[in-house]
Amino acid sequence: MDKNILQxxxxxxxxxxxxxVDNLDLSVPEGSIYGFLGPNGAGKTTTIRMLLGLxxxxxxxxxxxxxxxxxxxxxxxxxxxxxxxxxSYYPHLTGFENLEVIRRLSxxxxxxxxxxxxxxxxxxxxxxxxxxYSLGMCQRLGLAIALLNQPEVLVLDEPINSLDPAxxxxxxxxxxxxxxxxxxxxxxxxxxxxIDQVATMIGIIRKGKLIFQGTPSELRAQYPRRLSIGxxxxxxxxxxxxxxxxxxxxxxxxxxxxxxxxxxxxAKMNKKLSxxxxxxxxTRYESISLEGIFLQVTSRENQSGE
Amino acid sequence: xxxILHCLSAEILKMRRTLAILLCAIAPLIIGAIVVSMYLRDAxxxxxxxxxxxxxQLGQMCLVYWNLLFIPLFIPLLTALLAQFxxxxxxxxxxxxxxxxxxxxxxxxxxxxxxxxxxxxxxxxVVIFLSGKLLNAFNSDYGFSAAFPLxxxxxxxxxxxxxxxxxxxxxxxxxxxxxxxxxxLGVGIFAMVGALFIFGQDISYYYPWTLxxxxxxxxxxxxxxxxxxxxxxxxxxVLAILSMYDLSHIEVYQ
Ligand SMILES: Nc1ncnc2c1ncn2[C@@H]1O[C@H](COP(=O)(O)OP(=O)(O)OP(=O)(O)O)[C@@H](O)[C@H]1O
Ligand SMILES: [Mg+2]
Numbered sequence: 094m095d096k097n098i099l100q101x102x103x104x105x106x107x108x109x110x111x112x113x114v115d116n117l118d119l120s121v122p123e124g125s126i127y128g129f130l131g132p133n134g135a136g137k138t139t140t141i142r143m144l145l146g147l148x149x150x151x152x153x154x155x156x157x158x159x160x161x162x163x164x165x166x167x168x169x170x171x172x173x174x175x176x177x178x179x180x181s182y183y184p185h186l187t188g189f190e191n192l193e194v195i196r197r198l199s200x201x202x203x204x205x206x207x208x209x210x211x212x213x214x215x216x217x218x219x220x221x222x223x224x225x226y227s228l229g230m231c232q233r234l235g236l237a238i239a240l241l242n243q244p245e246v247l248v249l250d251e252p253i254n255s256l257d258p259a260x261x262x263x264x265x266x267x268x269x270x271x272x273x274x275x276x277x278x279x280x281x282x283x284x285x286x287x288i289d290q291v292a293t294m295i296g297i298i299r300k301g302k303l304i305f306q307g308t309p310s311e312l313r314a315q316y317p318r319r320l321s322i323g324x325x326x327x328x329x330x331x332x333x334x335x336x337x338x339x340x341x342x343x344x345x346x347x348x349x350x351x352x353x354x355x356x357x358x359x360a361k362m363n364k365k366l367s368x369x370x371x372x373x374x375x376t377r378y379e380s381i382s383l384e385g386i387f388l389q390v391t392s393r394e395n396q397s398g399e
Numbered sequence: 400x401x402x403i404l405h406c407l408s409a410e411i412l413k414m415r416r417t418l419a420i421l422l423c424a425i426a427p428l429i430i431g432a433i434v435v436s437m438y439l440r441d442a443x444x445x446x447x448x449x450x451x452x453x454x455x456q457l458g459q460m461c462l463v464y465w466n467l468l469f470i471p472l473f474i475p476l477l478t479a480l481l482a483q484f485x486x487x488x489x490x491x492x493x494x495x496x497x498x499x500x501x502x503x504x505x506x507x508x509x510x511x512x513x514x515x516x517x518x519x520x521x522x523x524x525v526v527i528f529l530s531g532k533l534l535n536a537f538n539s540d541y542g543f544s545a546a547f548p549l550x551x552x553x554x555x556x557x558x559x560x561x562x563x564x565x566x567x568x569x570x571x572x573x574x575x576x577x578x579x580x581x582x583x584l585g586v587g588i589f590a591m592v593g594a595l596f597i598f599g600q601d602i603s604y605y606y607p608w609t610l611x612x613x614x615x616x617x618x619x620x621x622x623x624x625x626x627x628x629x630x631x632x633x634x635x636x637v638l639a640i641l642s643m644y645d646l647s648h649i650e651v652y653q
């Protein structure tokens with residue numbers, strides 16, 4: 094798992110004054126499912142376009158399989174399948190014909206079409222004109238096109254956007270199946286919940302900057318659990334907590350949330366609060382979901398970044 | 400070379416069930432219908448026309464319609480239709496990441512358009528031949544029992560075919576570079592209107608949209624004008640190379 098299949102070095106792209114992508118250093122290990130996360134407008138799609146040589150970086154570079162992309166874009170991208178934003182296809186052709194067009198363009202084997210149709214579950218509809226496909230079927234076709242010619246890496250930009258819950262479940266299984274077959278997946282999303290069950294690596298980007306990169310458990314470890322304190326005097330309590338060196342994660346009517354590292358620390362905090370004489374009606378020790386962490390990370394950057 | 404073949408075979412498959420094929424099939428028939436109806440309406444005029452042999456007369460009329468009126472609109476339409484296959488569903492981001500140099504997509508579409516135009520010319524020959532036979536069946540005084548001057552027509556058609564290259568290169572580039580179909584077609588329509596004003600003046604030798612027309616009209620005086628053919632053909636090659644260079648370097652957001 095040490096080898097990086099895809100890496101970027103200080104990758105940047107400006108649009109006028111806007112730094113859409115800002116000094117990005119991504120490392121995507123071989124065989125991983127890399128979740129590339131960020132809120133809307135964070136720079137995910139711009140980054141992916143640069144990874145695929147569609148947009149020129151203002152600065153920095155991309156390497157695939159250890160080689161700079163600019164040296165041999167055609168040779169390197171031959172080993173990569175991609176699906177960016179809305180799937181691309183020819184509506185007047187059937188699903189099968191669409192795959193045949195792409196197969197001809199990439200010089201692949203004829204029997205590969207049946208394989209990818211089976212993988213995405215489109216066999217039944219392969220001979221229908223794509224104009225008649227539903228949104229989810231188009232998405233599957235886009236994925237089938239990306240899977241054609243057995244790429245070593247798949248780059249997918251919001252691939253499960255328009256799928257129903259059953260479809261999302263199927264896709265997750267497909268991603269894991271592909272990973273077991275040795276394919277590396279780089280999947281962008283603005284929803285952590287879409288991929289947190291399958292991702293083995295996570296990169297979080299906000300306003301073009303990478304603000305976290307690591308495994309899901311590293312992400313959890315960085316963001317400790319929280320203690321939710323219920324009180325009628327939240328202002329006084331929050332001032333006291335800040336005095337004790339605790340950042341306030343969240344504060345509403347009668348609850349204040351602070352980060353806490355362990356159950357032991359939680360018990361001590363309970364004791365301190367009662368010694369300090371605050372009217373506390375409850376304390377709740379909760380672990381945060383990755384989704385919560387994601388929201389926290391991105392919104393915290395929001396406060397300090399503005 | 401391999402990538403050109405890959406792209407070409409893919410482009411051909413993309414043509415299935417498309418308007419472009421239908422247009423190419425119908426356009427020469429429309430010309431045939433117009434010309435035959437003119438012959439039938441002004442029968443006396445055409446029967447007593449002695450300056451040219453009847454086949455030359457008929458053939459030139461068809462080719463003048465084709466080169467003067469159809470081509471300047473037909474090429475923008477065909478190229479825009481071919482480019483729209485990709486603009487429609489934002490396919491550039493896909494096909495430009497496939498293992499072919501970007502210019503091969505342009506060249507493949509360029510070749511397909513040339514192939515379609517060539518096919519149209521062949522069909523026009525058939526239309527001319529059948530129109531003559533049809534008119535002959537109506538009335539043998541039209542004079543179509545004479546031999547069909549195939550070789551003369553081939554020369555004429557070949558010259559006007561080569562003169563079109565500059566239009567194909569230019570409109571293929573416009574169609575690919577700009578995603579808007581109305582805009583691609585609009586350029587053609589404005590240029591066509593311009594051609595109507597320019598036609599007959601010296602400058603029309605350097606105006607791409609009049610070149611195919613000149614090749615035919617100038618022959619009427621008995622001389623074959625090769626100049627517009629060379630300008631159209633060489634200009635087309637130069638523009639194609641510039642287009643391929645440009646398309647290889649632009650950024651792709653579609
Ligand atoms: N061609 C362009 N010209 C100017 N600005 C652009 C261009 N493309 C993207 N941007 C800007 O760059 C920023 C990043 O856009 P990008 O599409 O990469 O975001 P994203 O993370 O993919 O968002 P989403 O989740 O909504 O897809 C945005 O502020 C966007 O407005
Ligand atoms: Mg995006």
